[in-house]
Amino acid sequence: MADILSADYIVVGSGIIGSLVARKLALAGASVIILEAGPRVTRGELVARFRNSPRRSDWMSPYPPADWAPHPIYQPADNGYLIQAGPYPYPAEYIRQVGGTTWHWAAQAWRNLPNDFRIKSLYGVGVDWPIGYEDLEPFYQEAEEIMGVSGAPNTGSPRAKPFPMEPVAEPYAMRRLRERLASDFPVVANTTARNSRPYDGRPACVGNNSCQPICPVDAQYHGGLSADAAEAAGVQLIANANVYKLEHDESGKVTAALYYDPDKSSHRITGKTFVVAANGIESPRLLLLSTSDKFPKGLANNFDMVGRHLMDHPSTSLTFDADEDVWLGRGPQSPSSINTLRDGPFRSEHAPYRLDFTNISRVDGSTKSLIAAGVFGPELEKRLRHSAAREMNVKNVLEVLPNPDHRITLSSEKDAMGIPKPETHYSIEDYTRRGAERSQQDFRRIAELMGGTNLRFSKDGDFANNQHICGTLSMGSDPKISVCDEWGRTHDHENLYLAGTGVLPTSATCNSTENALAVALRAVTHMLAQQGATSAPPPRDADERVPS
Amino acid sequence: MERRHSRPPLPTLRPDASPDPLRRALLVGFGATYVLSLVPFAWAQAVPDAAMAPFMALSAVLVGRPSLDPAQAKRLYDALAANDPGFPAAAKQLLDTVEQRKIDPMQLQQTLNDENSPLKDLPRQVVTAWFLGIVGSGKNARCVAFETALNAQVVADILKPPTYAYGAYGSWTRNPAEGPDHG
């Protein structure tokens, strides 16, 4: 490959965020190159890999990492890519391939609540965002129209325009929850990037119940579609290009991205503006790797803030058997939740949370438990049907506060390409633990209202991770405690922007991707203004995206 | 699908039927009467390969199913034997143990554990193969069946295996007790 490629904008990472940033820049007339570490993989291959997987409940099993662009794998054994410095493990999951991690997400596409932007002022915890809900509102809408988001207006996030689609039809099990919990809890439809009707050339959901790890029909939006859309808008996407360093000039402006191809040949791509969108772990890693005499701690790191304030959404959960047959597994995986505990004065005391109900089929999990328990003979089938019909699960989605000691650093160990591995430093603080404790009473009440028996709480002190990697590139107005400004522009380098969930300075109580996408789409307006783009963005024509 | 819920009919013995070598192999595989009392229906079962007879009989006991698909059985047997060359002999030994000591399938695991039997992993292996379609473990695990695995089959009146379309948009809103949503 010739090493003379250059463009107005170089975007690192073709995940949902990088690809949609690139697309918007290209639609405005700019030349854009995306450098993507991983390979191209098709939906058909992924579905086949899932069906042939010996570990169907391990959603990473259809996504083995490429040798030249590793990502963390934990089953059947930890591949040792993400080093855990503790004290609490942070077993992040993400995917390095064209389109990134949302190939296997649950498509929950939430807006924050207005108060989530001001928790320091309102509740004396965390930090305030440099922007407010109203700044993001039009960009939430833009994100929702691109992704095709379906939802109901009763989840606490005000809107100027209606959702692109009404909520996806409610699975019977969720209806029973809504009906039986009504006295105490409003159970509402989740806001999801999942089609309740044909949208943008993709079909309505048909209930395959494999949203994680792969929707076989693209009824659910994902980053592979974003990458396709970027290329359709004229972006040049170079796959298998693992960026390992950004170079700069005397003034501190970034001048080039260096990447390895799978043979470890190095290539250099120059550009006017650089956008790092390689996710909440790989983006800070790349900044930390980009050291020089002038920036010995790496780029954008004058105040040693890169990689700090790592946050996610830990969860504890309750599994129980309802007193009626509800049969989880009919329809989509993530249909409904309770939103009333996401905000309130209690936030000064303990973490707020969303309560989320799963609709993932219990069949494989129950089979494994019964076999492990030595249930054989005709009893096996009988008990399997019982569990598949009656088992239900509710989890909390807890806020984590920003703490500079929770961070991503470079490990002394190196990956297969000879690049230092990322290392996590994490713990679960009392604020979050108190929220988890508070939610126990909700768990119990929910089980009670469903006639629940055989209550199985997740192990005390065990928190599952939700893979919403936030905070590591925090935006803020104070350069001493943040990495970039409200536009994702690094405080230290005028032509270096950051995009993705890492930019979010607090985690709030909902899945982070739509928030990150709205922030990034808003940032594009600034990137374009900075380069003095002569061609104004073409009006976003709804017909272009929404089939009639 | 009443075949799942009612006891299968007792086998009709047909003394006039012409002797069938596979049938005879199956009888050999079964040994004597206890296993037949658990899986009388197995008399009527075709066995693709005489060497598989003990595996078939053992499988029928462990999974508690009235009929086991012979083609599937062959795939699972071959995979289990490839995974562990001692598998065929171990299956026969376990079958004999169950037969001689008349062990109830629900007591089997506990019994083998208590005795620290070298066969104690076998029931799980066999049932995992039939119900999950998985043979081997850890890095060596492989998937031999998915939609034909028994855990998909035994709920097939209500659920589709993941990645298979459930039905038309919204078909999942109905109470499944009202009847099947999909054909």
Ligand SMILES: Cc1cc2nc3c(=O)[nH]c(=O)nc-3n(C[C@H](O)[C@H](O)[C@H](O)COP(=O)(O)OP(=O)(O)OC[C@H]3O[C@@H](n4cnc5c(N)ncnc54)[C@H](O)[C@@H]3O)c2cc1C
């Ligand atoms: C199982 C699971 C379920 C989830 N469910 C939800 C959900 O329901 N809702 C929600 O909001 N979020 C969910 N998430 C989180 C969601 O996937 C992420 O928030 C989202 O993918 C972030 O997008 P991104 O573009 O920033 O990063 P990614 O999607 O991770 O994309 C980053 C891209 O950058 C590339 N890259 C990395 N390093 C380099 C490099 N050095 N050079 C070049 N390219 C590089 C990667 O290969 C990848 O393609 C889920 C995550 C998981 C794992």
Ligand code: SF4
């Ligand atoms: S339920 Fe099926 S069709 Fe619907 S979004 Fe999930 S995987 Fe796609």
